[in-house]
Amino acid sequence: MRTNLELEEARELILSRVHRAASEEVALTAAYGRVLARDLYSPLAHPPFDRSPLDGYAYRAEALSAGPLRLKVVSEIPAGSWPERTILAGEAAKIFTGAPLPPGANCVVRMEDTVSEGGDVVVKRPVLPGANVVPEGDELKRGDFLLGQGTRLSPAAVGLLAAFGLDRVPVRRKPRVGVFSSGSELTEAGEPLAPGKIYNSNSFTLLGLLLAAGCEVVQKPLVPDRQAETLQALRDLEDVDMVVTTGGASVGDYDLLPRSLEAYGCEILFWKVRLKPGTPACVGEKDGRLYFSLSGNPAAALVTFELLVRPALRLCAGLADPLGRKFAVRMAGGFAKGGRQRRFLRAKAVMRESTVWADPEGAQGSGILKSMVGRQLLVDIPGGHGPVEEGEILEAYWMGEWED
Numbered sequence: 001m002r003t004n005l006e007l008e009e010a011r012e013l014i015l016s017r018v019h020r021a022a023s024e025e026v027a028l029t030a031a032y033g034r035v036l037a038r039d040l041y042s043p044l045a046h047p048p049f050d051r052s053p054l055d056g057y058a059y060r061a062e063a064l065s066a067g068p069l070r071l072k073v074v075s076e077i078p079a080g081s082w083p084e085r086t087i088l089a090g091e092a093a094k095i096f097t098g099a100p101l102p103p104g105a106n107c108v109v110r111m112e113d114t115v116s117e118g119g120d121v122v123v124k125r126p127v128l129p130g131a132n133v134v135p136e137g138d139e140l141k142r143g144d145f146l147l148g149q150g151t152r153l154s155p156a157a158v159g160l161l162a163a164f165g166l167d168r169v170p171v172r173r174k175p176r177v178g179v180f181s182s183g184s185e186l187t188e189a190g191e192p193l194a195p196g197k198i199y200n201s202n203s204f205t206l207l208g209l210l211l212a213a214g215c216e217v218v219q220k221p222l223v224p225d226r227q228a229e230t231l232q233a234l235r236d237l238e239d240v241d242m243v244v245t246t247g248g249a250s251v252g253d254y255d256l257l258p259r260s261l262e263a264y265g266c267e268i269l270f271w272k273v274r275l276k277p278g279t280p281a282c283v284g285e286k287d288g289r290l291y292f293s294l295s296g297n298p299a300a301a302l303v304t305f306e307l308l309v310r311p312a313l314r315l316c317a318g319l320a321d322p323l324g325r326k327f328a329v330r331m332a333g334g335f336a337k338g339g340r341q342r343r344f345l346r347a348k349a350v351m352r353e354s355t356v357w358a359d360p361e362g363a364q365g366s367g368i369l370k371s372m373v374g375r376q377l378l379v380d381i382p383g384g385h386g387p388v389e390e391g392e393i394l395e396a397y398w399m400g401e402w403e404d
């Protein structure tokens, strides 16, 4: 079994085994946050006709006229109507924002620069030919590239698809992820706490992370530290793309996940990664499904979710770019315990002096969840780095989903 991998090696192995979710068609209203499954091209020109961006008068300008112009108003064109009447020299159409330009007209003067006099309009400040006309296809011509596969559909992207008349969209199926927490010490919130027990938090953290990442989650009840129940929980999760568990990942007699995954028939891709917190993470594969056994320590589970599980989810979801964004940060505080092991410090992103500062305030123990709350960064401290000084520049990952 491969063990003690570098994070980058571990990720490469994981990503080489991920299957992209199949595609399906959904209605636009169900498309928010979903990932496009294929490239889309514009089925029409937008706008579909030359239109006025102003309320005013459309007329035919030959060249810029020096003084005021008197024109005869021969028609009125509200938005949504279709003008048939050609505008000849010396004529104008009263036109409204969003309305099609009438044939013959080549410019629009805004209402404020005109005076209406009986059936005429006096244009106080004449405009050049072409002024205030949004040409047909100004945004996109028919057949132009609209959006690429792998795009997460933001509200603006869904609006764009609607603007092109697309009412159904090809998207990837949401990754379906099975989750359970393992540990005989665990009790669910709301139940009385017996001696030696603690409340389960990991299932809730994971559920939130997975939902926010656009997954469908199949949550199983707590599993005690017994192999029979662990195997049963794995068998109950065969209709998913991936399984994420926490607890029982380490070397103790009651740490049953790696050996249960093996007994279940998984190929173990690796066990243990050279990072802290979350060293004992184990990843297996069976029948195209990936199994992530993460440490039970709440902060360790969250950190390894970000570093190992999220890239796999992103690839499965069909996103163009699975790996996290790493960038330079300046440390707003020090960290005394720089050790032999590579470590990820959770830190708060603070914008100061046009720079992202990373504030690692709060205890960094792998069992401490409080210092993950309101934190956006995982600062990468290389193995053997020694104590981190305030003001030092290091690299960090942004936690959570990101879109370019």
Ligand SMILES: Nc1nc2c(c(=O)[nH]1)N[C@H]1C(S)=C(S)[C@@H](COP(=O)(O)OP(=O)(O)OC[C@H]3O[C@@H](n4cnc5c(N)ncnc54)[C@H](O)[C@@H]3O)O[C@H]1N2
Pocket: 181, 182, 183, 185, 186, 198, 199, 200, 201, 202, 203, 246, 247, 248, 249, 250, 251, 252, 255, 277, 278, 279, 280, 294, 295, 296, 297, 298, 300, 366, 367
């Ligand atoms: N002899 C060694 N002991 C340990 C090693 C080692 O290398 N040699 N590694 C340590 C490291 S590092 C970690 S991390 C932990 C990971 O252990 P497990 O993945 O087996 O996790 P558990 O022992 O099940 O739990 C650890 C800790 O977290 C609490 N926990 C578990 N599940 C939950 C949950 N769902 N919600 C809240 N808290 C949870 C659990 O009660 C433990 O306190 O192993 C070290 N040991």
Ligand code: MOO
Pocket: 275, 276, 277, 278, 279, 280, 295, 297, 300, 366
């Ligand atoms: O790898 Mo563990 O999460 O540090 O204690």
